[in-house]
Amino acid sequence: MYRRLPPLSALRAFEAAARHGSFKQAAAELAVTPTAISHQVRALEEHAGRPLFERRTRKVVLTDAGVLLYPVLRDGFDAFADAMQRLTHRRSRTQVTISATIAFTARWLVPRVSAFRTQNPGVDLQLHAADEVVDLDTGVDIAIRYGTGPYPGFDVVPLLADRFAPVFNPMLAVETAEDLTRRPLIEFRWRRRHPDNPTWARWFATAGLPEPEEQPSLGFSDESHAIQAAVAGQGIALVSLALVRDELAAGQLVQPFGPSIAGFRHHMLTREGEANAAVNAAARWLLSEAEALA
Known part of the structure; x- marks a missing residue:
């Protein structure tokens, strides 16, 4: 929406003069001459079509029109200053x-x-x-x-340090390591191949159990998704115990047996x-x- 407003310099000059009650002090604040303040105020008065100040010796006093205009400008400039301070503060944090x-x-x-x-x-x-x-x-x-x-x-x-162990939703009712062969195994696929990756093959070898050859599995490329699947009861996940600490504490997941194997x-x-x-x-x-x- 188009706004028909007087120049900002005139509004600033009026607001400063009204606040100080002096063209001289307003000029000092705005780093201009008292004559410049007088000219800006005069231009604003011409725009308003009425006087805004009574010029007296060594001071100026607001007219009724000036009293009406001053608080609006004062509050507006205060709001501008507060907004800029907040922006500057955020940028400097x-x-x-x-x-x-x-x-x-x-x-x-x-x-x-x-x-x-x-x-x-x-x-x-x-x-x-x-x-x-x-x-x-x-x-x-x-x-x-x-x-x-x-x-x-x-x-x-x-x-x-990280350790990995089988975890699952307690509703699966898995009681022993041998029971792992009756449930889908949730796999997290490591991005980099390494012989010490904590995989199901390594876990079964550490547990002294044969790795199932044909068992349903669910694979994920993101470990968070593997954990979420385990919480949802989709199977048994071999995941970082550090990353499921809260779920274990809340009983959303359980780790009733070992072994746990070292990760990186x-x-x-x-x-x-x-x-x-x-x-x-x-x-x-x-x-x-x-x-x-x-």
């Missing part, structure tokens, strides 16, 4: 970006974010979830890598000699959360 796998982000990081916010109210966390390796030079401050390493060129701290370790990577206080605070928070599970 410190952010820390953490990169991790999709499953680790969804099931381990996200439930713990509120604790970080409580401890660090001036820092915003940005979580970057991707199963592909992300370069820290792309704006990532902390990368959580799952594997054996090494990770040259970074400061590396072991974060969380999550490592926390930061740039060598990282001196950013917010990044270091996030790193300390990650370590404290991991140590609480030890």
